[in-house]
Amino acid sequence: MAEFSGNIWAPWRMAYIRGMTPGAQPDTETPGCFLCRYAAQPDRDAANLVLWRSPRTLVLLNRYPYTNGHVMIAPVDHQPDMGALPEAVLFELAQRIRDALRVLCEAVKAEGFNVGLNLGRCAGAGLPDHVHWHVVPRWAGDTNFMSSVGDVRVIPEALQDVYERFRAVASGLSLPKP
DSSP states (O other), rough: OOGGGOOOTTTHHHHHTTSSSSSSSBBSSSSSSSHHHHOOOOOGGGHTEEEOOOEEEEHHHHHHHHSSTTTEEESSOOOOOOOOSSSSHHHHHHHHHHHHHHHHHSSSOSSSEEEEESSSGGGTTTTTTTOOOEEEEHHHOOOIIIIIIOOOOOOSSSSSHHHHHHHHHHTTTTOOOO
8 A cells, every 4th residue: 555655635624633622622712512502503503504403403514524415413402322312302303314314315316325323432423422413425336545545535515515505405395494
């Protein structure tokens, strides 16, 4: 692999790395959980990439996506794991996952999905104290050499463009309004 040992610069990742330190977040100087902050800021949904919300859930684009259209779904209440969530909230989260799948099918013509969550930092959770689900759209042949050779993902569309397209699709469906 020595022939591939060059640098691939991804400076946007530094915001995420700096956000891993206690009390710091990638997009603000306000300490605390970004999901809780977003839940408390409905007037900033566009800036926070919140696609839609209900009184108990948030659906938002991931700022550090694995693929184009990577969505996160979270309860409004700050809980570290599923066991602390009331049954009604778990059911509503399942409904939001279903809604996200509908939007992704129409907005990006996804052919498949990875749906899951990382519980705990050792399991890969970047935000281990506020449980949230990831919905990652997939397409036949979407894995390219960049992930395996350069440990980099190529996202072909600007995040704001994805946000606007998803909001347009979501507005045509009977989803909770932001």
